Amino acid sequence: MPRTCVICNKERASIKRPKTGQQVCRECFYYVFETEIHNTIADNKLFSKGDKVAIAASGGKDSTVLAYVMKLLNERYQYGLNLFLLSIDEGITGYRDDSLETVKRNQQQYDLPLKIISYSELYGWSMDQIVKEVGLKNNCTFCGVFRRQALDRGAVLLEVDHIITGHNADDIAETVLMNILRGDIARLQRCTEISTTGEGCIRRSKPFKYTYEKEIVMYAYFKKLDYFSTECIYSPNAYRGHARTFLKDLEVIRPSAIIDIIHSGEAFEVKREVKLPVQGVCKRCGYMSSNELCKACVLLEGLNRGLPKLGIGKTNRMRKKHGDMPKNTATIPQFLESSDEKKSATSIVEGTLQ
């Protein structure tokens, strides 16, 4: 017997909603999916009229759906945003080059300006070269740290006010668990915030904070969105893998578990007497950092000096043994310094800014 959609009571139900278990029709699914994102944006007052917003686009499902939905909501609810696509080219052959093709197609489909910023131009190293140097262990650290900065630098070049990323509810719940598991109290408190702002740093938000990964896939599938769905060829962290498996199992037992974890994460409050790292600015490149040097600078220094382990683990011990950085070592250009430097940085960035 065909079931009718529990929301409209008219159409035939064709989807069992992962978030609630409701049997719904496609149109109603689209409606609730989009409205929940709109509610998240509206309740948290993410944007103001006239904002220039960069969508961090990787070509994967999350960012493709994000670009599609943002364009849609921007028109439907008249946010009045200027949207851009911002992509990072990590330089991973057989992975990023293919996914960037998807982003370029998205640019055509959604008619949004695109900027691509690459690791090799910003840091002088592509991920392929880094992996050759450091091996398959810890390479994700380099990639993650470098990407965070690259996005901010790309945003400065685009002169946008705001970056939005495709982090979904599953990602955030997983991060809450990971931060408990590795005892990172500072991040545990920060990771459920929908927006992050730091001094001299561009606002960054996650409109998909309460959106289930499965529903994003579902949305992309039914809307026939063009996205790239290959896992990165450099395998991900094993420890995080455990947390992810655990989360997926939790979701099977109780579908609301993902939202429940985020709810817990939002309620966490750190004891007053616990010391938290103070956010400052990197002495070398001017990017925000809780240490004297930001992680990217230390990692890059390690690469350039042939000491890839410098930024991994015992930095101080390595420093004692090998001394400080020689004068002529290449560093990352200054972040947000003067317009002069901005121009020179622009020259090294390739891309199709329209």
Place this chain on the structure above:
Amino acid sequence: MCSIEETLIDIETTKSRPSDKNCIKCKTSRATILIRHSTYCKRCFQYMIVGKFRKNMEKYRTTNSQIGEKVMIGLSGGPSSRAMLQLLNDYNETLPHEISKKQLFADVLVCHIDESAIFDTQDSTMDRVKKIAQEYRYPFVGLPIENIFSADYTSSGAYKEVLNVTFDQSKQQEINEFVATVGQNDGHSNKEKLQLLLRGISKLTAKEDFVWYLKQTLLIHTARRTGCTRLFLGDSSTRLSIKIISLTSKGRGFSLPLEISGENQWFEDVSIARPMKDITLKEICIYNHYLGFDNVFTSSLTSMLPPKASIERLTEDFIVGLEKDYPSTVSTITRTGSKLSIQNSVDKESHCMMCLMPYQKGNKIWKNRITVMRTPSLPSTKKMPTDQNATICKNETSSCSQDACCSQNDRTKFDQNVDISDILCYACRVNMRDAKEIALPPYVAEEAEKENRRRKLRKHIEEFLIDDNE
């Protein structure tokens, strides 16, 4: 996904077995135990366990305990509470030569809750646990868990009624669509009532959660009635790390700091202490082994079931598995947990009627906004909350518009609708979705009615209250 926030985890890939065969403490005796990377001989090991236990006990002594306190030990019969009984006994004992030492606790009571009613077939654990308590000559209070349905375990000690909660099947897609009425508590025996309650809950995760809070309520009320000012629970560090993750997963982040703390005063007159919180389950088992203690096997709802039976069970499997490969898992998690605190804004008055733990206000609205259940073509999304309230608290709204109706309500106590939508914490609300038609024990009914009365009174004086937000 390789996350942006990924940091490095220093993991020793090669597990180095210590080459030194001697104990790391005394350096003379041959080591027999390996705990993480350290080797101990039997004597130094026991010394270490006692030390960890005493360190916590000393804290209680300095914070707020008076000499000659009367305390209660929760003894399940499992390894951890068994060891705690021994350690506490040693700690509280005054040897003949210690004339100047004052006994910290004047009276020690042992309380055991027998859960056999849940399983029906299982033998009672009461006698075996009682025997253990008698070895120490402590007075023993044995309670069957079904006693929670007795009026003795309510704040007033005389509240008899139960709270009938029904879940509207026709609206099963809605969250929070339940109707609650105060009903007469009779007909069945307490045991049958408990079994009916559990049968009315379809998921094991919710059942386990319910059972724990029933037990906690029983323990608190028993401590109160017997004049104990402190309740000792035997949670080991392993247990606590599992709890941190499972409470988080069930949406209990708000009350989590209380539920895992070494000591808390949430229940004002009875403080809860967990002196075993720094000892791992493995250490406890070795300790018990040396002393020749047997465990009383107590089964749980998920015994003998696969890991995916419930959230609690899955978390246990996850943590125990991780601890094997990464031996710092448990200690890292408990350290993280100990850095969390309950929010300052928390109000002792606002606690959940089910678990008695603090709750966040407005959690229902939070959920309705991010989980949209209706389209605007039908009763609109915006209208929905009022819609919902109308069905739940029909009596309340009508009663307050007409004074005559109000007095009428007071006369007919039974079958009166009680608005419970705002006195449940987020996690208990999630649990309730797995329930169909249940009768909650008197303590819940009492809480619900008390809160409803308070709200009605508040309405009368509302215009004279000054809101901080204004």
